[in-house]
Amino acid sequence: MDITLLQAADLLLSSEVIAVPTETVYGLAASLYKPAAIERIFSLKGRPANNPLIIHVADINDIYPFIIKLDPDFLKLAKSFWPGPMTLVLPIIEAKVPSIVRANLTTAAFRIPNHPLAIELLKLTGPLVMPSANLSGKPSATCRKHVETDFGSDFPVLDGGTCTKGLESTILYKDVSVNEIKIIRQGALSKEDIYNALKINAEIVKPQNNEKPICPGQLYRHYAPKAKLVLTTIFPENYQGVLVGYENRAYPKNSIFYCLGDLNKPESISKNLYMILRKLDENNVSEALVDINIPDTGLFATILERLQKASSS
Ligand code: TXA
Numbered sequence: 001m002d003i004t005l006l007q008a009a010d011l012l013l014s015s016e017v018i019a020v021p022t023e024t025v026y027g028l029a030a031s032l033y034k035p036a037a038i039e040r041i042f043s044l045k046g047r048p049a050n051n052p053l054i055i056h057v058a059d060i061n062d063i064y065p066f067i068i069k070l071d072p073d074f075l076k077l078a079k080s081f082w083p084g085p086m087t088l089v090l091p092i093i094e095a096k097v098p099s100i101v102r103a104n105l106t107t108a109a110f111r112i113p114n115h116p117l118a119i120e121l122l123k124l125t126g127p128l129v130m131p132s133a134n135l136s137g138k139p140s141a142t143c144r145k146h147v148e149t150d151f152g153s154d155f156p157v158l159d160g161g162t163c164t165k166g167l168e169s170t171i172l173y174k175d176v177s178v179n180e181i182k183i184i185r186q187g188a189l190s191k192e193d194i195y196n197a198l199k200i201n202a203e204i205v206k207p208q209n210n211e212k213p214i215c216p217g218q219l220y221r222h223y224a225p226k227a228k229l230v231l232t233t234i235f236p237e238n239y240q241g242v243l244v245g246y247e248n249r250a251y252p253k254n255s256i257f258y259c260l261g262d263l264n265k266p267e268s269i270s271k272n273l274y275m276i277l278r279k280l281d282e283n284n285v286s287e288a289l290v291d292i293n294i295p296d297t298g299l300f301a302t303i304l305e306r307l308q309k310a311s312s313s
């Protein structure tokens with residue numbers, strides 16, 4: 001159900017949960033100051049309580065009341081990439097951030113989204129917690145229709161069109177023991193983007209088996225359609241099933257082709273990725289081959305990581 005900006009603000013301030021557009025993916029929003037609404041987010045999504053939420057604000061000054069200090073590297077990153085698809089995990093003053101939001105950790109995650117409606121809304125409501133607006137485990141929602149598929153057509157959605165990035169924000173954390181910035185969730189901002197802008201070499205941390213990840217969300221199966229995805233670089237000439245691939249690449253002529261986008265424009269692929277994964281479900285596809293013959297760099301590295309998660313059981 002489509003709502004206006006003012007209705008969105010009123011609903012949030014009356015302890016309701018609504019969906020809000022951002023440039024990455026749609027968020028399921030509740031006011032940071034409405035604990036009942038925050039609890040409802042967890043139950044609506046079927047989200048485990050040990051998976052903390054990102055706090056979204058309109059301006060960097062809105063973060064200072066919650067945190068102990070902003071590391072100088074993080075300040076540089078914030079100045080370069082906010083508003084934008086980057087989330088910073090910061091040490092907080094525990095009394096200032098409800099423990100349900102941060103899953104009892106001594107840190108919390110913060111982001112300034114780059115979407116005019118989200119910013120206008122945040123100015124009216126103050127800080128909002130927003131996980132991605134999808135049922136836990138499913139691909140994130142990148143348009144209003146996706147939100148309504150997961151939460152029903154009566155669910156209030158502030159419609160801001162299709163998300164321009166289409167992948168979640170990149171989450172950064174400072175490992176103080178070695179004074180290094182780490183990428184704890186790959187996202188729409190690449191390691192290379194960070195290096196090119198600031199000459200900061202942020203290492204991508206992938207949790208090993210049995211290790212407790214720094215980013216609790218990495219524990220869970222994610223981004224997965226019902227369809228079984230088979231990641232491959234080899235396509236038998238006589239293959240007649242569903243094939244997810246790229247424009248301008250030759251595939252078996254009788255396959256049923258779902259196009260992720262143009263290999264020369266990785267942004268087009270990231271924008272389409274969840275759209276295509278969800279389309280497989282809409283069309284009741286049970287199995288698809290997915291072409292993973294793409295570089296493991298830049299935005300492609302995130303796309304590969306999402307495909308790997310989406311295909312794992
Ligand atoms: O692009 C995005 O980040 C979207 C939009 C709506 O802003 N939000 C999003 O939220 O992807 P969610 O809840 O789907 O993913 C948040 C991730 C989870 O993996 C969670 O574990 C991690 O952020 N996270 C939150 N707080 C954390 C903390 N204090 N330390 C480490 N990881 C944290």
Ligand code: MG
Pocket residue numbers: 131132140
């Ligand atoms: Mg999510």
